[in-house]
Amino acid sequence: MSNDTGTSPIAPTGSGYRAFVLGMLLLVYSFNFLDRQILGILAGPIRADLNLSKTEFGALGGIAFALLYAGLGIPLALLADRTSRSWVITGSLAVWSGFTALCGYATSFSMLFWCRLGVGVGEAGGVAPSYAFIADYFPPKERARALAIYSLGIPLGLAAGALLGGYIAAAVNWRMAFIVLGLAGVILAPIFRLTVREPARGLYDKPVPKAPPSAAFAILARKPSFWLLALGASMSSLCGYGLALWLPSVLATTLHFDLLTLSRFIGALFLTGGCAGVFLGGWLADRLGQADRGIYAKLPAIAFVITAPLFALGISTHSPLLAFLFLLLPNGLNILWLGPVTTAVQHLVPAPMRATAAASFLLINNLIGIGVGPTLMGVAADMMTHRFGGGDALKYATLGALVFYLIAAVLMLLAVKPLRRNWVD
Known part of the structure; x- marks a missing residue:
């Protein structure tokens, strides 16, 4: 089995080194979401300093990030499938962290918009190669757990972004929060490259005829399970990314939190509920999936049905204790899909095409989820402000968006049967 570049040694496959690699990938992924969440937790001071409307701020968390993040994901995944995935991940981490630091120097909406575009450029190359990395380091029976551990980077990063962003901003200002956390990612990049080696492609999988990674597009296009999984995850992400950006602002208004209290509250929700989910x-x-491949779609469907009403209760209450109790469970259930669905997508194509398959899935998920969700909630809130006032308008905008979790549940249930047929061992 040859490696990616023909120049770097094949990675060792011992359990200790595999755990180390997974830990490094988890750390990098945590920075991915840390750099996103500081925008949400610092919405108040950023909007006040730059005089931004809710629509403009929603665009910073949505369209500005998603445009190049989604569009460059496939080209960078193709590069990763043909060359070195570790180099692609390293370069991506350095770029998105550098632009995160530059966000701290923005003095207008347009400057911050361009910096967020740069963050999206970098993060475009981080996730899909990591999915493929994990699929080549872990055998099929361990992949969903490994990908779930990797996906812990989402709640860990969201929690760290809320806590560290809030504390640094309270101690200095919001600009210093972006600069410090961005530079930390830049420092991590060369450490990752020096310590993480390329795995052999398809080490734990059946041999398949050679085909270019781009052949993944035709394979996926013919599989209904891919479209249903991608669209189902997108409907969930539309609401999830919107809530990640706007929920801090909603809670700050309804629960009358200052910045430090808000950062602790949000950080605790993401850390406990998110990691468990x-x-x-x-x-x-x-x-359960070894006996029935349909479980990989059925589990997220069940989780989404429970998520929507619990979020509605948590957003509507004015009691901090009830808000925490109602929001704790859905903050885990709304991302429970990550391990099962990302594993299923890896098994819709042969091993050499996995990064490209993951990027195709992420293209749909991110264009709809990140591109639409945060911006849609901001636009809806601005449209309702004249009738309900700023705080209530944002609350009603987030409540209305919860219907997308129910749509996601339906799409996931429809994916159960075709997924059983389309699975590639």
């Missing part, structure tokens, strides 16, 4: 999804998928 992501790991539970991977564990259940590995445990």
Whole structure:
């Protein structure tokens, strides 16, 4: 089995080194979401300093990020499938962290918009190659758990972004929060490259005829399960990314939190609920999915049905204790899908095409989820402000968006049967 570049040694496959690699990938992924969440937790001071409307701020968290993040994902995944995935991940981390630091120097909406575009350029190359990396380091029976552990980077990064961003901004200002956390990612990039080696492609999988990575597009296009999984995840992400950006602002208004209290509250929600939900999804998928591949779609469907009403209760209450209790469970259930669905997508194509398959899935998920969700909520809130006032308008905008979780549940249920047929061992 040859490696990616023909020049770097094949990575060792011992359990200790595999755990180290997974830990490094998790750390990098945490920075991915840390750099996103500081925008949401610092919405108040950023909007006040730059005089931004809700529509403009929603665009910073949505369209500005998603345009190049989604569009460049496939080209960078093709590059990763043909060359070195570790180099692509390293370069991506350095670019998005550098632009995160530059966000701290923005003095207008347009400057911050361009910096967020740069963050999206970098993050475009981080996730899909990492999915393929993990699929080549771990055998099929362990992949959902490994991908779920990797996906812990989402709640860990969101929690760290909320806590560190809030504390640094309170101690200095919002600009210093972007600069410090961005530079930390720049420092991590060369450490990752020096310590993480390329795995052999398809090490734990059946041999398949050679085909270019671009052949993944034709394979996926013919599989209904791919479209249903991608659109189902997109409907969930539309609401999830919107809530990640706007929920801090909603809670600051309804619960009358200052910045430090808000950062602790949001950080605790992401850290406890999010980590439990992501790991539970991977564990259940590995445990139940060997007997029925449809479980990889059925588990997220069940989670989404429970998520919507609990979020509605948590957003509507004015009690901090009830808000925390109502929001804790859906903050885990709304991302439970990550381990099962990302594993399923890896099994819709042969091993050499996995990064490209993941990027194709992420293109749909991110264009709809990130591109539409945060911006849609901001636009809806601005449209309702004259009738309900600023705080209530944003609350009603987030409540209305919860219907997308129910749409996601329906799409995931429709994916169950075709996924059983389309699975590639």
